[in-house]
Amino acid sequence: MTASLAGTGVLLRFSLRRDRLTIPVWVAVNALMVLSMPASLKGLYGTDAERADLIHQVETNASFRALIGPVFDTDLGALTAWRIGVYAGLVAAAMSLLIVVRHTRDEEESGRQELVASGMVGRRASLTAALLAAGVANAVLALLVTAGLAGQGVVGALALGLGLAAVGMVFATMAAIVAQLTESARLARGLTSGILGAAFVLRAAGDSASDDGSSVLTWLSPLGWLENLRPYAGERWWVLLLFAAAVAGQAWLAYELAGRRDVGMSFFPTRPGPATGRLSTAGALAWRLQRGSVYGWSLAFFVVGVVYGGLTDGVADLVGDNENAREIFERMGGQSGLEDAFLASMVGMMGLIASLYVVQSVLRLHGEETSGRAEPVLANAVSRLGWATGHLAVAFGGAVLLMLLTGLGFVAGYGKEARPILGACLVQLPAVWVVGGLAVALYGLLPRAAMAAWGAAGAVLLIGWVGPALDAPQAVLDVSPFGHLPKLPGGEMSWGPVLVLLMLAVVLVGGGLAGLRRRDMTT
Amino acid sequence: MTKAISVSGLHKAFGKTQALDGLDLTVEAGEVHGFLGPNGAGKSTTIRVLLGLLRADAGAAQVLGRDPWADAVEVHRRIAYVPGDVTLWRNLSGGEVIDLMGRLRGGLDAKRRADLIDRFELDPTKKGRTYSKGNRQKVALVAAFASDVDLLILDEPTSGLDPLMEEVFQRCVEEERDRGRTVLLSSHILSEVEELCDRVSIIRNGRTVETGSLADLRHLTRTSVSAELAGAPDGLADLPGVHDLDLQGHRVRLQVDTDKLDAVLRQLSESGVRSLTSTPPTLEELFLRHYQEAAS
Numbered sequence A: 001m002t003a004s005l006a007g008t009g010v011l012l013r014f015s016l017r018r019d020r021l022t023i024p025v026w027v028a029v030n031a032l033m034v035l036s037m038p039a040s041l042k043g044l045y046g047t048d049a050e051r052a053d054l055i056h057q058v059e060t061n062a063s064f065r066a067l068i069g070p071v072f073d074t075d076l077g078a079l080t081a082w083r084i085g086v087y088a089g090l091v092a093a094a095m096s097l098l099i100v101v102r103h104t105r106d107e108e109e110s111g112r113q114e115l116v117a118s119g120m121v122g123r124r125a126s127l128t129a130a131l132l133a134a135g136v137a138n139a140v141l142a143l144l145v146t147a148g149l150a151g152q153g154v155v156g157a158l159a160l161g162l163g164l165a166a167v168g169m170v171f172a173t174m175a176a177i178v179a180q181l182t183e184s185a186r187l188a189r190g191l192t193s194g195i196l197g198a199a200f201v202l203r204a205a206g207d208s209a210s211d212d213g214s215s216v217l218t219w220l221s222p223l224g225w226l227e228n229l230r231p232y233a234g235e236r237w238w239v240l241l242l243f244a245a246a247v248a249g250q251a252w253l254a255y256e257l258a259g260r261r262d263v264g265m266s267f268f269p270t271r272p273g274p275a276t277g278r279l280s281t282a283g284a285l286a287w288r289l290q291r292g293s294v295y296g297w298s299l300a301f302f303v304v305g306v307v308y309g310g311l312t313d314g315v316a317d318l319v320g321d322n323e324n325a326r327e328i329f330e331r332m333g334g335q336s337g338l339e340d341a342f343l344a345s346m347v348g349m350m351g352l353i354a355s356l357y358v359v360q361s362v363l364r365l366h367g368e369e370t371s372g373r374a375e376p377v378l379a380n381a382v383s384r385l386g387w388a389t390g391h392l393a394v395a396f397g398g399a400v401l402l403m404l405l406t407g408l409g410f411v412a413g414y415g416k417e418a419r420p421i422l423g424a425c426l427v428q429l430p431a432v433w434v435v436g437g438l439a440v441a442l443y444g445l446l447p448r449a450a451m452a453a454w455g456a457a458g459a460v461l462l463i464g465w466v467g468p469a470l471d472a473p474q475a476v477l478d479v480s481p482f483g484h485l486p487k488l489p490g491g492e493m494s495w496g497p498v499l500v501l502l503m504l505a506v507v508l509v510g511g512g513l514a515g516l517r518r519r520d521m522t523t
Numbered sequence B: 001m002t003k004a005i006s007v008s009g010l011h012k013a014f015g016k017t018q019a020l021d022g023l024d025l026t027v028e029a030g031e032v033h034g035f036l037g038p039n040g041a042g043k044s045t046t047i048r049v050l051l052g053l054l055r056a057d058a059g060a061a062q063v064l065g066r067d068p069w070a071d072a073v074e075v076h077r078r079i080a081y082v083p084g085d086v087t088l089w090r091n092l093s094g095g096e097v098i099d100l101m102g103r104l105r106g107g108l109d110a111k112r113r114a115d116l117i118d119r120f121e122l123d124p125t126k127k128g129r130t131y132s133k134g135n136r137q138k139v140a141l142v143a144a145f146a147s148d149v150d151l152l153i154l155d156e157p158t159s160g161l162d163p164l165m166e167e168v169f170q171r172c173v174e175e176e177r178d179r180g181r182t183v184l185l186s187s188h189i190l191s192e193v194e195e196l197c198d199r200v201s202i203i204r205n206g207r208t209v210e211t212g213s214l215a216d217l218r219h220l221t222r223t224s225v226s227a228e229l230a231g232a233p234d235g236l237a238d239l240p241g242v243h244d245l246d247l248q249g250h251r252v253r254l255q256v257d258t259d260k261l262d263a264v265l266r267q268l269s270e271s272g273v274r275s276l277t278s279t280p281p282t283l284e285e286l287f288l289r290h291y292q293e294a295a296s
Helices: A008-018 A022-035 A037-044 A048-060 A062-068 A076-103 A105-110 A112-117 A125-152 A154-181 A185-209 A222-228 A239-259 A282-312 A315-319 A323-333 A338-370 A374-378 A384-414 A418-427 A429-445 A452-470 A495-518 B043-050 B072-076 B094-104 B110-119 B133-146 B163-178 B190-196 B214-219 B258-270 B283-295
Strands: B003-014 B017-028 B032-036 B058-063 B079-082 B151-155 B182-186 B199-204 B207-213 B222-229 B242-248 B251-257 B273-279
Touching: A008 A125, A022 A037, A022 A076, A022 A125, A022 A154, A037 A076, A037 A125, A037 A323, A048 A062, A048 A076, A062 A076, A062 A185, A062 A282, A076 A105, A076 A125, A076 A154, A076 A185, A076 A222, A105 A112, A105 A185, A112 A125, A125 A154, A125 A239, A154 A185, A154 A222, A154 A239, A185 A222, A222 A239, A282 A338, A282 A384, A338 A374, A338 A384, A338 A418, A338 A429, A338 A452, A374 A384, A384 A418, A384 A429, A384 A495, A418 A429, A429 A452, A429 A495, B003 B043, B003 B182, B017 B032, B017 B043, B017 B058, B017 B182, B017 B199, B032 B043, B032 B163, B032 B190, B043 B058, B043 B151, B043 B182, B079 B133, B094 B110, B094 B133, B110 B133, B110 B163, B133 B151, B133 B163, B163 B182, B163 B190, B182 B190, B190 B283, B199 B214, B199 B283, B207 B214, B207 B283, B214 B283, B222 B258, B251 B258, B258 B273
Parallel strands: B017 B207, B032 B182, B032 B199, B079 B151, B151 B182
Antiparallel strands: B003 B017, B003 B058, B199 B207, B222 B251, B222 B273, B242 B251
């Protein structure tokens, strides 16, 4: 046993060093999300009457429970656990699965694992180090949450902290199993994320059927266990045993599978592809490389549209007499009727998320260039502009597709007035394109800083999400292109800012492409 | 003869590193030209300039009679390039990549494609991520050799191939030459260069230090001679161009500047030659001489 673990310590330190930026960012964002809750909930539901009203709404509105989960008590701690628990659990799970796949299957696929395994490293060391790295990240998260929420009550804070870490470890060990099954790290990440999505859906279905988390469906989902741990509402500590059993069982299975296969191999080997190809242009290649991602985003945008569209009808009941919540929706969405305001804020949120898609898609150019795959393509009769245009068409055109699909989802879920909703979705595009244009400009003009486009997208997201709730000054809101868009549906359409953003996007893309034409390609 | 590649006085700096420092290179149409130099000498940088991926700071470059930066697309229609480190798309099969590359150039000869896949023993249905280094190189080589182009630029194309595949590669280059195509072959494998190349250029620190046919280059270096004589020779040490003379009784070993060989042989035959071996300098010796000068 000890021989099979030789080198684990060294590998763990090495993993943590490689992730010295990503793990702290994941943990800090997640902890901040949780710790900012009490203050913002206090503002929203300050009085006992408002809280009683909220509980009543949650109990009677199934779609709202599906989205956030049931609420068990009225103090700020319990409200925090209710409002953010499932989502912080999702983030912890995503962080954990990414860490584990990155340090197991990614390493094997790249061939780096062979180099490591030839050293004084036991057969189980890599997997153990990856799980421990996830364990360290989750432990720090638990610590921060417990310490940060202690003001609301230490016991509840500990329960929430441990619950979040436990969800993280369930998906860390789940990823460890999946990483044994597939040859591709990308597929392992996709499959485990799919399982995470299924866990969310099971919990949502269970919670919409029952208002106290007792549905079988809820109990089938680790995210459901988290709410059934009931932080701040009479903690049920035995639920932690359920987590422990799942983590131990899954870890055991992962080790069993790992012990039965060769390094680099998998239980589901990659299927062979066609012996001849039909791709004949750089544009077709760009579509081929990005289409999987476009399909995934499209499905998610449509489903989210349907879900939020379905919620829209009940939103007037939900916000009811709560002046503060109404005000926030109106600040995000517009002045007219509450349903329009809700739709407008949700459409705006999808626009913000679409800018993440655009940045990811534009930066594919950067990935192709730095990995050396662009070089042989550009050594053919393909101009740089032609090569880049293919990817940019997928990026900027894909954004149109996503906004249309989410609009159709809203229409299908809401069941009324298609035109204003679709129009509102399309009005987001100039702002989405400005963010994409910034990514193109960075890539073309300052290729070393291309990754800063993620920072810009993150800042826009933060301003759009948190700005209205914090009542941020207009000067800050104006930094984001989304702040200049008319609030639709419900508000007045104003073409001026839309056209200005459109022109700005064109200038940014044009500048980036001009830079790309003139500069050296890096390898 | 027209020139496939003509480069003169090429300069390129990356920050403070002077990668190319007045490099000259001339490749005649229809020849196989060896491009040699130690690691970091500037071979790949030169090739990237020739492909229009980098823009030279100074100097003139013409590929197939055009400017590789301004007319990149036109030039590339007639070029096939094999990088030293081939990376493929993980979820495209080798066959798909070969066909795509061919179509993005001047076109692909289907019969030759099938023949090459057969000879290189390549499985074109495997996905990019499952190929080994050598097989990734084979994908790029098949794509290059099956393409209908005038100039092949190969940057250390055989570093991952086994000796049998190396043999196949050499036959393929010879076929290309027989079909009148031009090949620029950057390589570290000297036997390969010796076997294939009509002329070579040796570069060092971004500058060309030697260029010409192998015969020309040999002329500038020393031949090893060892002989068994009937009697003890004399006067050998005084002859010009003789080095490392080793006399043991009737046996002689020495190195001689190749252009002074005649006088040495005359002197030896005066003592009566029983047996004689004379070895022309290997490319390796040529190469090492230049590299060692670089080091000192």
